[in-house]
Amino acid sequence: MRRLVQKGIEEGLFPGAVVCVSRNGDPLYYEAHGKAEATPAERTMTLDTRFDLSSLTQVVATLPAVLRTVQMGKLSLIDPIARYLPEFATGVDRHAKGQISVFQLLSHTSGLPAWKPFFLTARGVKAYLRALADTPLEAAPGEKAIQSDLGYLLLGFALERIWDRPLQDVCERLVFRPLDLNQTSFATGEPLPTELCAASEVGNECERRLCAPYGINHFPWREDVICGEAQDGNAFYGLDGVAGHAGLFSTAADLNRYAEVWVRKGVFRRERFLDATLVTLATQTHTKDLAGEGGMQRGFGWETAHPGGTLGEATPAMSFGMVGKGHSVAIWCDPVSKMTAVTLTNGWHPRGRDGLQEWLKVLHKRIF
Incomplete structure (x- = not known):
């Protein structure tokens, strides 16, 4: 080694x-x-x-925080993400986006693109949700596997909405502190x-x-x-x-x-x-x-x-x-x-x- x-x-x-x-x-x-x-x-x-950690953030912070939230009964894997972030399903492909589930976001099967440079014009969660609403899907939900940063962006926003706390506080409370990280x-x-x-x-x-x-x-x-x-x-x-x-x-x-x-x-x-x-x-x-x-x-x-x-x-x-x-x-x-x-x-x-x-x-x- x-x-x-x-x-x-x-x-x-x-x-x-x-x-x-x-x-x-x-x-x-x-x-x-x-x-x-x-x-x-x-x-x-x-x-x-x-x-x-770059994209390892997805499996070290967001994934365990989502799963712990499911365990606590505040989220379901089959829920459409629009239940928690309704503004996401108000723009392009709104009907399909309204059907995207937490399961599909976690498994990279939502149909969302892999990456978009929203940061060129957007600042803050509200602006990002507007940009996500206006971003066309690359595939129908469940039809294609695309490793998508955008899907985990949405999961992070959903955690903040569910717990009414910033994402770093949610992850600290649900993941980092319990595991002595x-x-x-x-x-x-x-x-x-x-x-x-x-x-x-x-x-x-x-x-x-x-x-x-x-x-x-x-x-x-x-x-x-x-x-x-x-x-x-x-x-x-x-x-x-x-x-x-x-x-x-x-x-x-x-x-x-x-x-x-x-x-x-x-x-x-x-x-x-x-x-x-x-x-x-x-x-x-x-x-x-x-x-x-x-x-x-x-x-x-x-x-x-x-x-x-x-x-x-x-x-x-x-x-x-x-x-x-x-x-x-x-x-x-x-x-x-x-x-x-x-x-x-x-x-x-x-x-x-x-x-x-x-x-x-x-x-x-x-x-x-």
Whole structure:
């Protein structure tokens, strides 16, 4: 494991990494290597370095908060999301949007597009809901699997509406505090202290390129090293750092503790955190017969092991996990062997890199 991590650094795939591999919650390999920041200053990576989890926010914050809300009887998986966010079904495709269920949003089968740069013009939840109402569906609900940031944006807004609290408070109360995830939080308002975090991109080059077709000539893009604040544009610019699809920061130790809950069927320290039936629903494939992206199969947020998936044949049958944006961060769980793997790299620093996916495949093949 150490040689593989050091090889990734030597080949320039990332400046540094923290990897934690555990069985039954006990670390078998847990080390930090390389640099948390390479430019303009250099900082050493440590076990306590916090990483921008990017799209892992969906399965570490939003998914468990939704499932806990279901357990408490304040939400149903078969409910149309418009029951909680009626303004969502007032614009384009209003009839179809009125039928989109919580289940479909969780399983990425709502028909919503994968991504839209709402942050170019929208600020705040009300503006985002108007933009979502005006966004056409790419498919009828239930007909296609599309990994959609927009679906998890909606789930985050629904949690705020149901609990009448900001999303970060909902997740703190329902997820982070009960699981003792003391180093897990959103970067709200002010950035997290730089010395605690792994550096990300220099500027917003990735999304700046994605926004080129929208003809935006003037936008207050960040130019310096992004560190301690969300790299994702919709989270950072539009929603003050807190969103259902991105914006969460955490450490390998916290994520290892979180992953352990999933391989233990929802039990944390002999206490029931998630209902076992909901854990089964969340980790079984719901997209097997749906045309989707590259053969990827989905449970609720989690990707389920499949030869055509992100990590290919490197992960065992019955396992599940998620690989974040740019293949720089990942969680993978095998409930059969009770093995979990948390891989955190700053592969976006100072620019995104090719080759990370293949490196992750080799790493996970060695682990599992």
